Amino acid sequence: MRAFSYERATSPGAAATAAASTANAKFIAGGTNLLDLMKLEIETPAHLIDVNDLALDRIEQTADGGLRIGALVRNTDLAADARVRRDYGVLSRALLAGASGQLRNKATTAGNLLQRTRCPYFYDTDLPCNKRKPGSGCAAIGGFSRQLAVVGASEACIATHPSDMAVAMRALDAVVETVRPDGATRSIPIADLHRLPGDSPEIETVLQPGELITAVALPKPVGGKQAYRKVRDRASYAFALVSVAAIVQPDGTGRVALGGVAHKPWRLEAAEAKLPDGAKAVTARLFADAKPTKDNAYKLQLAERTLAAVLREARA
């Protein structure tokens, strides 16, 4: 691990200012992804700003009947919150499908959104990766790609976003709240938070330098049957090959977001309009522009079958 200096921030604004005014600084909260990457020298910050003292660890009711989740709320606490379990079951389910008990106790809401890909070529510092070293090329294309993206990818990068939580939040139309170094705040719909790789896969979100996530707001509950189904190589403690977050209403309409298939949670409102016609109609639309590799083409059918299983369960 490279040497770094360390400070504990005392307010969100001060943290954002420090991050923008210090060269090569990073925020650290749970640290479960960042420290792993720092050990491998994939992340090499010169300065860490510990945000754990900021009072961003509460889940509060919002004026419009939704919930505001503080950026530092741990994954365990969010999944176990009685309001989340009752009204946003898809979010509890997604969180519980991710990582291990130990990691969920540390990992935070904002950190989960900002975690880096688990593409094996991003981790292998002996091989090219445009995300790790812009312009070096993509070893995943033509490499071992069965875990990687089938849609929304580019010639530069076929990495996936690894989060389960973010997929559920996309289905729930969550809004990410931030503070910038100049003190200004803004709200970013989660659909707009993560970028597709294009020709700059190293830029993963629309956040600006120093911009700090302070909370994630959920709109008022939408009801319906909520499910998160994750398909992976072992029954627990593994990343998704494909996952489906779904909210199905009694009239057959609903929402669908997929994980494990793209550089961000994959949801198309035009696709879920096809829900009454069944899973095949929905995934046909979701994957209309898919360009899978030989090794990951199986994900198209796997996603369709997983959605079909979720719909069968929701309508039972």
Next chain:
Amino acid sequence: MTRVFFDVNGETHQLELDTRTTLLDALREHLHLTGTKKGCDHGQCGACTVIVDGRRINSCLTLAVMHQGDEITTIEGLGTPDGLHPLQAAFVEHDGYQCGYCTPGQICSAVAVLAEVKAGIPSHVTADLNAPVRLTNAELRERMSGNICRCGAYSNIAEAISEVAGRSA
């Protein structure tokens, strides 16, 4: 170097550490509490599991300087050779190990799992998110999935934990 103090097994320690020092390395290399093991050092195996402020975490994936004032319990704080923690005794009784390297992490994790179930925290295999949690074998295995045992002593580990869970239920 940064100064940090925290409690380990009821005793306060003050250390001056390189900021890069993980909690795991602070425990093993600076406080010589070598019960906590370094397995993968990347949060994948659970051998380094300790309990911080009542919650189990991977001590390899957290910096010591981030634990100012925290209360840390390691395997050395759970029991003594003459006064084993009930889970330590159950692991011996049920032969819940072979080489023993993952055992301290397994036991720290199991202690916290029993507390998590008592607190009503659901898991991936909990059928009803809004009903009380019962520690079935499937629940136990899911909750312990962050602790890998390369010797494959899982069924005996599960029996040891089940026995203690049943006793304290």
